[in-house]
Amino acid sequence: MATRILSSSDGTDDSRGRTSTADTRAADTRAHKPSLKQALLAAVFAAAIVTVILLAFSWPTVTSEPKDLPVAAVGDQEQIDQITADAPEGMLDLKKVDSRAEAQQLIREREVYGALLLGDDPEILTSTAASPPVAQQLGGIAAQMQQKIDKQAISGMQDGMQEMQDALAAASQPAGSQPSPGAPQQNPGDQAQTPDASAMEVPEVTVTDVVPLNDNDSTGAGLAIAGLPLTIGGIVGGVLTSMLVHSRRMRAVAVVAYGTIGGLALTLVLQTWFGILQGNFGLNVLAAGLAVAATAALINGFVSLIGPGGIAIGAVLTMFIGNPIASLQAPKEFLAGAWGDIGQFFVPGASGSLLRNLSYFPDAPMAMQWWALIGWFSLGIALILVGHLKAHSKQRTAVS
Template sequence: MQTRILATSDSAETGPEAEPAKGAPKPSLKQALLAAVFAAAIVTIILLAFSWPTVTSEPKDLPVAAVGDQKQIDQITANAPEGMLDLKKVDSRAEAQQLIREREVYGAFIVGDEPEILTSTAASPAVAQQLNGIASQMQQKIDKQAMSGMQDGMKEMQDALAKASQGPASQSPASQGPAGPQENPGEQAQAPTTSAMEVPQVTVTDVVPLNDNDSTGAGLAIAGLPLTIGGIVGGVLTSMIVHSRRMRAVAVLAYGAIGGLALTLVLQTWFGILQGNFGLNVLAAGLAVAATAALINGFVSLIGPGGIAIGAVLTMFIGNPIASLQAPKEFLAGAWGDIGQFLVPGASGTLLRDLSYFPGAPMTMQWWVLIGWFVLGIALILVGHLLAHSKKRAAVS
């Protein structure tokens, strides 16, 4: 009897003709299609967020110094791709080098008898490659002009030799002078050929090169991704594990200190990607992950678990693609490159690059951007705490 009851129960629950429980929503084809469309839209947005900056990026308005007169500077601009360079005239090579080290410019053109192009692969390998291409074009043009000069010199020499082959009879005695005939015209004709052989060589000097452990800059370019993911993971875990809103603020502070130290140990001590002062790198990395974690906890404290999605979208799907970690901000369309520097991924990526290779560059803005997002997250946590307590008091009364 018991066996028969169990079988009947199992059949009632799993049989093909089973009816849905009373009050349960009926399966709907419309809901299934809407879910599929929504999922496809999310995937498309994610694809666009990460691929659009790369596909649409192009070099434009790159700040580059130039040493030379205005005519030479205009010639450089004319020979470069349209709109690529934003040349800033400086007085000396030393001044150009200083601007590169302060990240005011990406490189410099030294125009004169000994042409030279200064680059900085630490600032941007992509821009350094562009400047190397311009150096090759300049050298080809100089070689072409030198070849043209050599051909003109050869023609002058041939004309002089042809004139000399007519012999002394074709010259008047007066032209020979009392001391005999003048020097051999063939010797005079060799001068253009000798000068034409002295072809200037365009040299390329890397003022701020990358470290040997990251010679291509790939490690530094992706260093911002662990900071972004680390901040999101830290924010999600602390918001789920720690239920007290005030203790979430404490957890975020502790996570920033521990996470910053751990990431810097890996990126600098182990992999050798980061350079410079270890303590400052720990502070920058810790502030980056703490800012994202605080922001996620702040939204969760205000609106609940749905706040995780807001924080993740703001940092990963908006901030990270326009952070200019792999290419200069000038490569992005419109003002997106500048906007990206005011979000956590862009500010932290630029700050770590400057701390590693450009200690003389201004970094105040990046520090304040990270501090600002961190303070905003902590403020949202405290606001959520106060609102929750006010609701409890209202419910009690």
């Protein structure tokens, strides 16, 4: 009897075990069953991400237009008002200065993009190193000025020719005859005093590039894209150091070492090899190193706080927010609203402006760019240390 009961009990348990296993398999099958809803949601989510990326990189270019470009002007107020009226509405923000030398100094300090000299010898001062697109815009204004001067000269020549013809007609009349009604009265010697139209001198508008680009980067394309390797390099360095270095304190050391080595390597390529960067080699190394270290430190800081998801936060701040509004290829005045000014406080904008100033504008103020990079770098290091303290606090709590 005992044997039968045991057998019955074993059979029941086995039956229940088989039922439980079957239920588990059925649940797994339902869980892994292809779902049209999940597929569509994944497709919509991916399309949204692609759209956001497209907007981030194309919006500044599509909506950019020259507006309130600071340009110096030498001349009287009437001439300045005329230039402002002839230029596209809102394009120029003219700053009246007293001399050509003062205008040149403002260009070298990057206070203005160029200058208009509106005296008897008209001249346009440009700076392709500051912005090739703006230099092209000023060249167009020079062409308009020349056309206007030529038109005025032609009009003056026509008036002179008409006066000469009237004088010749009056001189050809017989002696004692009366001039036709309305004809101008001629005095002896008027023909000799008529101006010679061919002798009129027409001023020519000259264009002078005060701060030209280097021959190795005559279009400025190299300098414009130099910020991209710094941005990508900072992200790559941040991802690798956060994944390969597990100690939070050692991540800070890795970031500093990466900035030193990466800045030297990038400057060797951009300045020594390609000739894109100019100026002091050591300062360029420091600027490039600080740029990549700032991004790498930021990524490591977020990873130390919240884990691998921090990589996305650092990349978004740098690549998808900071880079599109960095004004690397066009002046910050081309962007809508205050986005151009805001972009100068992110790592891509600050590093791009700093390297341009170090290469071509040593007289320009650079404190803002240096402090912006130092600020992002310090924030990243601080986040790493906070993450380190937070992790140790959790360990102590767990032990106790």
